Amino acid sequence: MARLLDKIDSPSDLKGLTRGQLKQLATELRQELVTIVTTNGGHLASNLGAVELTIALHRVFDSPRDKIVWDVGHQSYVHKLLTGRRRQFASLRQYGGLSGFTSRDESPHDPFGAGHSSTSVSAALGMAKARDLSGDDYHVVAVIGDGAITGGEALEALNQVGHLGSRLIIVFNNNGMSISPTVGTLAKLLNKVRFDHRYYQAKEESKQVITSLPWGSELWQVSQRVKSGLKGLVMPTLRWEELGFTYMGSIDGHNVSELEIAFTQARDYHLKPVFVHVITTKGKGYYPAEDDAVYFHGVPPKSATAKVVPTYSEVFAQTVLRLARENPKLVAITPAMPEGNYLGIVEAEFPQRVFDVGICEQHAVTFAAGLATQGFIPIVAIYSTFLQRAFDQVIHDVCLQELPVVFAIDRGGIVGDDGKTHQGTFDISYLTLIPNLIVSAPKDENELQHLLYTAVKAGRPMAIRYPRNSGVGIELDTDLHEIPIGKGEILRQGDDVVILAIGNTVIHAFNAAQELAANGIEATVVNARFVKPLDAELITGLASQIKRLVTVEENVLSGGFGSSVTDLLQKSGISDIQVRSIGIPDEFVEQGTQAILRSKYGLDAKGIAQRVLAMFSIPQPQECSSGKSK
Numbered sequence: 070m071a072r073l074l075d076k077i078d079s080p081s082d083l084k085g086l087t088r089g090q091l092k093q094l095a096t097e098l099r100q101e102l103v104t105i106v107t108t109n110g111g112h113l114a115s116n117l118g119a120v121e122l123t124i125a126l127h128r129v130f131d132s133p134r135d136k137i138v139w140d141v142g143h144q145s146y147v148h149k150l151l152t153g154r155r156r157q158f159a160s161l162r163q164y165g166g167l168s169g170f171t172s173r174d175e176s177p178h179d180p181f182g183a184g185h186s187s188t189s190v191s192a193a194l195g196m197a198k199a200r201d202l203s204g205d206d207y208h209v210v211a212v213i214g215d216g217a218i219t220g221g222e223a224l225e226a227l228n229q230v231g232h233l234g235s236r237l238i239i240v241f242n243n244n245g246m247s248i249s250p251t252v253g254t255l256a257k258l259l260n261k262v263r264f265d266h267r268y269y270q271a272k273e274e275s276k277q278v279i280t281s282l283p284w285g286s287e288l289w290q291v292s293q294r295v296k297s298g299l300k301g302l303v304m305p306t307l308r309w310e311e312l313g314f315t316y317m318g319s320i321d322g323h324n325v326s327e328l329e330i331a332f333t334q335a336r337d338y339h340l341k342p343v344f345v346h347v348i349t350t351k352g353k354g355y356y357p358a359e360d361d362a363v364y365f366h367g368v369p370p371k372s373a374t375a376k377v378v379p380t381y382s383e384v385f386a387q388t389v390l391r392l393a394r395e396n397p398k399l400v401a402i403t404p405a406m407p408e409g410n411y412l413g414i415v416e417a418e419f420p421q422r423v424f425d426v427g428i429c430e431q432h433a434v435t436f437a438a439g440l441a442t443q444g445f446i447p448i449v450a451i452y453s454t455f456l457q458r459a460f461d462q463v464i465h466d467v468c469l470q471e472l473p474v475v476f477a478i479d480r481g482g483i484v485g486d487d488g489k490t491h492q493g494t495f496d497i498s499y500l501t502l503i504p505n506l507i508v509s510a511p512k513d514e515n516e517l518q519h520l521l522y523t524a525v526k527a528g529r530p531m532a533i534r535y536p537r538n539s540g541v542g543i544e545l546d547t548d549l550h551e552i553p554i555g556k557g558e559i560l561r562q563g564d565d566v567v568i569l570a571i572g573n574t575v576i577h578a579f580n581a582a583q584e585l586a587a588n589g590i591e592a593t594v595v596n597a598r599f600v601k602p603l604d605a606e607l608i609t610g611l612a613s614q615i616k617r618l619v620t621v622e623e624n625v626l627s628g629g630f631g632s633s634v635t636d637l638l639q640k641s642g643i644s645d646i647q648v649r650s651i652g653i654p655d656e657f658v659e660q661g662t663q664a665i666l667r668s669k670y671g672l673d674a675k676g677i678a679q680r681v682l683a684m685f686s687i688p689q690p691q692e693c694s695s696g697k698s699k
């Protein structure tokens with residue numbers, strides 16, 4: 070049977086569908102989501118839960134004239150399918166394909182790009198204000214989840230929405246889950262309405278009365294007040310009305326008719342910002358995802374090879390567990406990513422010493438600083454891309470006061486399919502410029518455990534950045550030891566060229582040296598281990614003897630490891646040397662597998678060998694595109 074979905078080329082195609090057809094469409098959308106997302110990888114459960122919500126939004130609002138701003142953007146797949154991107158949907162998260170988030174480049178139906186959480190209300194308020202200032206009259210809708218709404222930026226924006234009183238609709242998609250169950254008192258308060266049976270029972274009874282009354286009439290308003298009073302019973306302190314909103318809810322987020330009524334009322338109400346509280350089930354309609362919404366929040370692609378060696382994240386968490394057993398002052402903090410960084414295994418044994426603070430990176434860092442002032446050793450486990458949020462907290466609250474906080478920076482470098490918003494390609498640059506901070510990166514998972522041990526002993530702020538995915542498969546030492554701070558190591562000796570590599574690029578540099586040897590070029594390969602402080606003695610010593618030097622890093626070249634090395638050479642008066650820096654040029658790295666992208670930027674063994682051969686004027690079949698010559 071022909072699919073209804075195949076006839077939807079734009080939201081206007083939804084408008085003439087019957088209730089029965091909408092039900093069928095919802096089923097087809099779920100089938101499409103499951104087929105493509107289980108193949109390509111991506112955010113499955115969040116999208117399954119937003120099917121009816123998205124259909125109803127596009128039937129009531131007139132996108133792209135009306136602006137629908139999705140928070141994070143990870144739940145926008147149905148929106149993509151309904152807004153003219155159905156034919157490209159099979160390319161989701163592939164190199165050159167559709168993004169897994171919203172993107173202004175991709176469609177006029179994406180008025181704001183996202184990937185990082187809690188930006189929707191600010192962006193939507195900006196659009197609403199721009200509309201008012203230009204005398205326009207379109208609608209602006211922010212769709213935000215119960216995880217994202219706990220992020221500081223969202224709270225800052227809500228504060229201003231109430232203050233400005235702009236005409237803006239916030240659709241609160243409450244499924245009780247962030248990636249894991251949403252944490253915090255605010256989340257608990259918002260969630261109360263999901264579970265309080267007194268409210269549901271009373272709401273059902275009052276709903277019949279209210280829906281029979283004309284919207285906005287005096288009787289309607291009285292009934293609404295009675296309903297709000299009921300809400301007050303179960304939500305005693307959080308009053309959206311007091312924050313300046315008209316509150317509507319709670320709405321069954323899987324009932325298109327009920328959603329449409331609510332959205333239409335919100336759309337036609339022009340007096341105040343409206344907060345529409347929608348209750349959804351994460352993973353709805355696909356039993357495995359409903360049953361385990363945490364796993365199905367983000368699934369790997371089918372092509373992902375079965376894990377044979379532990380990931381860096383797993384080795385990190387196992388090491389934290391060991392260290393926590395030895396040291397009662399050690400605590401660990403995660404901003405909403407206990408699955409991604411495996412801290413769950415530590416929490417299982419030390420529930421009092423692991424803190425999931427919600428999607429609150431800034432708070433995570435300053436909270437750690439506070440703990441450190443009182444003699445605790447906090448390990449902030451955070452993805453590189455999300456630590457960007459807490460740049461000032463790293464500077465102002467930790468490093469300026471020289472507090473011994475350990476930053477365990479996961480997903481440093483190229484992360485792959487999540488694309489531009491998630492690549493961890495800036496951390497070396499934005500961390501090395503901060504005084505008092507030690508910045509390191511292990512060459513493999515074994516070195517990661519020793520660096521973590523070193524950081525816990527350091528008594529100063531220290532960052533360790535490591536990549537996404539499996540380690541190199543090396544055996545883990547049973548005893549941990551301190552690595553002298555600022556000391557690199559020579560892995561291979563050769564007289565023709567020095568390759569200085571940092572972090573996960575070390576193994577590629579080492580393999581490149583084997584390829585170079587086959588071409589008669591002998592390379593010294595150095596595992597730098599520290600970007601700050603650099604091993605000045607080792608580097609200047611080698612640079613004085615060998616007149617060709619290459620740096621390699623999975624980070625932007627601007628302000629990165631290579632840049633620190635060239636600064637050092639310059640300060641040391643070493644100028645009679647040919648230097649090349651391999652890294653990410655001045656651009657945002659698109660989505661694609663890590664292998665594709667490493668090859669693109671010449672960061673794999675082949676690319677590194679090609680760059681070195683070019684220094685010797687040995688002709689290459691193709692010159693790689695990355696890196697700049699110095």
Ligand SMILES: Cc1ncc(C[n+]2csc(CCOP(=O)(O)OP(=O)(O)O)c2C)c(N)n1
Nearest residue numbers: 115184185186214215216217246247248405
């Ligand atoms: C700043 C930031 N921190 C962490 C993340 C990782 N992340 C992506 S989605 C998500 C959970 C969002 O929960 P919610 O808003 O409730 O949406 P749901 O998936 O439950 O629909 C998190 C923590 C992120 N995208 N941005």
